[in-house]
Amino acid sequence: MYRTHNCGELRENHIGSAVTLAGWVQTVRKFGSITFVDLRDRYGITQLVFSEQLNGLLDASPLGREFVIQVKGTVLERSNKNAKIPTGNIEISVAEFSIMNSAKTPPFTIEEDTDGGDELRMKYRYLDLRRPTLKRNMELRYKVNRSVRNYLDGQGFWDIETPFLIRSTPEGARDFVVPSRMNEGQFYALPQSPQTFKQLLMVSGYDRYYQIVKCFRDEDLRADRQPEFTQIDCEMCFVEQEDILNTFEGLFKHVFNDVKGIELTEAFPRMTFADAMWQYGNDKPDIRFEMKIQNAKATGQVFCKALEGSDFKVFNEAESVLMIAVPGCWEYTRKQLDELTEWVKRPQIGMSGVVNIKCNIDGTFKSSVDKFFNEEKLKDIADFCGAKAGTLILILAGAETRTRKAMSELRLEMGNRLGLRNPAIYRPLWVIDFPLFEYDEESNRWMARHHPFTSPKPEQIPLMDDMSRYGEINANAYDMVLNGTEIGGGSIRIFQRDLQEKMFAALGMSKEEAQDKFGFLMGAFEYGAPPHGGLALGFDRLCALLGGQESIRDFIAFPKNNAGRDVMLDAPSDIDAGQKKELGL
Numbered sequence: 001m002y003r004t005h006n007c008g009e010l011r012e013n014h015i016g017s018a019v020t021l022a023g024w025v026q027t028v029r030k031f032g033s034i035t036f037v038d039l040r041d042r043y044g045i046t047q048l049v050f051s052e053q054l055n056g057l058l059d060a061s062p063l064g065r066e067f068v069i070q071v072k073g074t075v076l077e078r079s080n081k082n083a084k085i086p087t088g089n090i091e092i093s094v095a096e097f098s099i100m101n102s103a104k105t106p107p108f109t110i111e112e113d114t115d116g117g118d119e120l121r122m123k124y125r126y127l128d129l130r131r132p133t134l135k136r137n138m139e140l141r142y143k144v145n146r147s148v149r150n151y152l153d154g155q156g157f158w159d160i161e162t163p164f165l166i167r168s169t170p171e172g173a174r175d176f177v178v179p180s181r182m183n184e185g186q187f188y189a190l191p192q193s194p195q196t197f198k199q200l201l202m203v204s205g206y207d208r209y210y211q212i213v214k215c216f217r218d219e220d221l222r223a224d225r226q227p228e229f230t231q232i233d234c235e236m237c238f239v240e241q242e243d244i245l246n247t248f249e250g251l252f253k254h255v256f257n258d259v260k261g262i263e264l265t266e267a268f269p270r271m272t273f274a275d276a277m278w279q280y281g282n283d284k285p286d287i288r289f290e291m292k293i294q295n296a297k298a299t300g301q302v303f304c305k306a307l308e309g310s311d312f313k314v315f316n317e318a319e320s321v322l323m324i325a326v327p328g329c330w331e332y333t334r335k336q337l338d339e340l341t342e343w344v345k346r347p348q349i350g351m352s353g354v355v356n357i358k359c360n361i362d363g364t365f366k367s368s369v370d371k372f373f374n375e376e377k378l379k380d381i382a383d384f385c386g387a388k389a390g391t392l393i394l395i396l397a398g399a400e401t402r403t404r405k406a407m408s409e410l411r412l413e414m415g416n417r418l419g420l421r422n423p424a425i426y427r428p429l430w431v432i433d434f435p436l437f438e439y440d441e442e443s444n445r446w447m448a449r450h451h452p453f454t455s456p457k458p459e460q461i462p463l464m465d466d467m468s469r470y471g472e473i474n475a476n477a478y479d480m481v482l483n484g485t486e487i488g489g490g491s492i493r494i495f496q497r498d499l500q501e502k503m504f505a506a507l508g509m510s511k512e513e514a515q516d517k518f519g520f521l522m523g524a525f526e527y528g529a530p531p532h533g534g535l536a537l538g539f540d541r542l543c544a545l546l547g548g549q550e551s552i553r554d555f556i557a558f559p560k561n562n563a564g565r566d567v568m569l570d571a572p573s574d575i576d577a578g579q580k581k582e583l584g585l
């Protein structure tokens with residue numbers, strides 16, 4: 001028997017017991033003739049005491065950090081108790097020990113998080129995973145997984161696996177492909193999601209499917225993406241959007257309560273995509289704070305009368321003039337304002353400047369455009385923004401899309417600066433009524449905003465006959481958003497062959513191409529397909545959010561780096577000539 005107990009288990013009630021422990025040597029401290037060792041495993045740390053009598057043995061085979069050892073001994077009460085660890089009241093007086101395996105000196109310390117950088121941590125991921133932070137993250141991930149499964153099981157969902165070697169299911173990203181040896185010159189694609197399979201399962205009548213499943217997307221790894229990531233993927237039939245939103249709001253609340261002990265009692269607010277763009281400048285609004293965008297002018301239409309009749313060319317010529325009222329910042333100094341100007345000029349933001357109006361505490365106004373707007377006009381603008389005394393109004397002007405995006409960023413930045421984006425506050429919501437299509441300027445064509453299996457709102461189906469009206473069509477598509485991050489999305493699906501054909505045609509696919517690529521799905525729709533819909537939540541992201549961290553990487557046991565490489569395996573890598581030949585490459 002390797003051990004009678006683990007390293008996190010022993011307490012005062014074990015005092016006097018003979019025990020056997022096994023684990024990793026975290027530290028070795030010699031005090032005169034006595035040696036203390038912290039022995040670690042997944043469960044915790046237990047202090048070992050090697051008395052003078054064992055010195056000879058320790059000298060003959062010294063212990064080093066990360067050695068794997070087994071010890072037999074007796075549990076004693078500690079004279080010097082350590083309240084910081086659960087086993088801190090006891091220690092093991094070692095009678096005999098054996099080294100099961102020695103270890104090289106690890107490239108970074110295990111007991112703390114100071115490290116030699118990401119690449120080193122990734123290369124020695126198995127050591128990184130021994131550290132407390134990653135261990136906590138992995139435990140949390142497991143708990144979220146279990147909690148999701150418990151909830152969905154309780155709601156009658158079945159976990160059904162779907163294949164990884166498939167044919168491309170476009171969801172807006174590039175596919176990873178796998179050459180087929182048995183079918184030389186042909187390729188499988190790895191699924192971007194199980195989208196078409198879960199729809200087929202609905203055709204099979206397997207109402208309420210879920211899977212916690214890997215998805216593969218060959219994207220540039222901007223920000224915090226991984227080429228393979230995990231989704232909680234779900235589908236239901238005979239449901240309306242409302243049923244889906246309620247079911248998954250329930251899931252979110254259940255997991256939150258289970259894992260964080262926080263009870264979210266309020267119903268998630270619902271916001272249309274149009275409102276989100278109008279008020280927050282993006283489709284994943286952070287509603288922990290107000291500071292909504294004030295649309296003084298948008299796509300050429302003036303909503304704030306005070307802008308009319310001025311000689312200020314910048315506003316007159318701009319397609320859009322957007323404002324935010326930042327509370328409490330009326331005393332911003334010249335230096336702070338200059339610094340904000342530099343901030344909006346950064347290439348990621350791309351504006352040429354920011355106009356400001358200070359709503360002084362005494363009721364007067366001071367602005368960078370005093371020349372063009374007198375006190376009365378400035379007051380009108382402040383009223384338009386609902387800005388009270390003590391507020392700083394920030395104004396961006398320019399082309400609609402760019403300005404709105406920039407204002408969305410500026411709002412978040414001011415939220416950060418004012419400490420309004422408190423990570424301990426959770427404000428989930430649903431964004432609904434997404435447009436069905438999105439015009440892609442680069443390829444000059446209409447694309448599916450969600451994916452091509454998303455249904456238009458039934459009353460808007462007739463608009464699909466007129467390409468000039470594609471932009472007006474909305475879908476029963478929805479995203480779950482938490483604190484400015486999209487954590488999932490889905491839609492009610494098309495389930496009739498003719499509508500699906502129409503959709504593919506709208507996306508510029510010929511009848512033949514649609515039949516070739518999606519004949520299996522459209523064929524299935526001819527054999528009794530029920531109305532259905534679903535969604536997928538980003539599992540890695542959800543875990544990171546619940547763990548109070550931004551990056552998903554440390555919630556994945558073996559992630560890839562920014563270049564999509566597994567640094568530990570050194571993958572991707574070349575394959576040998578024989579393998580290539582066999583694959584016909």
Ligand code: ASP
Pocket residue numbers: 171192193194195234489490491534535536
């Ligand atoms: N397959 C979709 C996605 O991966 C989710 C869904 O529509 O259910 O985003």
